[in-house]
Amino acid sequence: MSSPYVPRTAFPPPGTTLAAAVHPRTRPLVARRPVVDERRAELVRALEALPPSGCLTGLSGAEARGWWSLPAPDGLPVFAAVPETAPHPERRGLVVTRHAVPPALEARQDLRAGTPGEVLLGCWDLCLLDLVVLLDGALAVGEDLAELVATARLRRRGAPLLRQALLLADARAESLWEAVNRMFHVGVGVDVVPQHPIALPDGTTAYADLWLRGTRRLHEYDGAHHLDRDQQRRDLRRGRLLVGGGWERNGYTSHDLLVRTRDLLRDIDIALGREHDPARLAFWEAQLQHSLLTPAGRARHAERWSRAAQGRAGRRTQRARGHDEPIAPPYAA
Structure with a gap:
């Protein structure tokens, strides 16, 4: 069987910039999805446990920004980012990434979410397929491509995967x-x-x-x-x-x-x-084995995220330095 990597023909010609690789939208923007009341209340409670410099990121940031949502396992935790110098929030069901450089954030009504690029870097442990689908959703609602490209060029965990996703992204999808x-x-x-x-x-x-x-x-x-x-x-x-x-x-x-x-x-x-x-x-x-689109992929993520969200004793505390060497996800393709 051939190698489980994206066919070379899927990528733009060598030398194509990240911005030029993305096909722009040709139709009106897709409406942002509202966060349902019960989930919004959960996100608000999580933000109350964070310092003002903290924000939602990863899949939680994508929700707050109104992108389309990948299927999620039961008990999905809230993903957030805080500066490294901030007090560590004490709340079960919260997976926190600590940053040497304060995360860039924006207000989305009563929610604080990372910028689009920050949100996608927070999805560093997703497979390439899922990240491309999320990125397509971000572009479909009109998120700033220049900000995404600038973020992807940083030496940050998740940036290599984001660069690869940008080479495969397309802003024209409607769903x-x-x-x-x-x-x-x-x-x-x-x-x-x-x-x-x-x-x-x-x-x-x-x-x-x-x-x-x-x-x-x-x-x-x-x-x-x-x-x-x-x-x-x-x-x-x-x-x-x-x-x-x-x-x-x-x-x-x-x-x-x-x-x-x-x-x-x-x-x-x-x-x-x-x-x-x-x-x-x-x-x-190969992608479906780890994708949130499948029961098997959701089970893999649920087990890991559950351990990370069980309080200080069991929580996986992530440190994301602004100038780290790129760290590939465990199953990047």
Whole structure:
């Protein structure tokens, strides 16, 4: 089986800057997701245990900033960052990173969150797939790409992974599962165009989740909202117009992306006219073992985070110095 790394064709040409590697949005920004009241109250209580210079980071910072959320294990702790000189907060269910340089933070209504780059550095222990999906979500709501690039260039834990994620990021996705769908195709060596505009026979424009470049094939994610009766009517009409324009649309679900991956790969290989080779799934299968998208990945993280959030005796206290040598996550790909 081939090495479980991203195909070289997925990356931009050598010499491409991080900023130039990211495809910009071509449609209106995605609305930030509100934090549900119960979770917001939990985040507020965690912030009350922090000094004013402390903030939410990692997955908690992503929540506070309104990005789309990866599936989380039960009992997800609150992730926060504080200056190294600040008193150590005493609260169970809180995983704290101590910084030699105070973390950059911003107010998000009644929450204090790290800047986008700080939040993503706090996700240093996620796999590459999950970080790219989070990064796509940050870009979709309009976070500052320049700040993300500047942060990725620092000699900080998590920066090497963030740099790699920026080379794979794309701001055009409209949802988390669209981003996951794109990364599946990228991971099996397919050149795709997200949110591809298509002129329909009735004079309107359709935007396809993914166009397999060089074909007339569209691959789209069909979530639960497509089961709504009115949505089904719109989808069927849109599908007829696409067929009338000479396009073939295939819809896939999260089950296809996480479980029936060989069937999806076979569809892709047929569309591209290439030999079917299950070895192309090596990167994807390696990532899913550690991804929050899967029960196995959530269980791995839950065990580690549970130990880290059990108070001073069991808490993993992280130190993040501003000029540390880069530290790769335990399963960077």
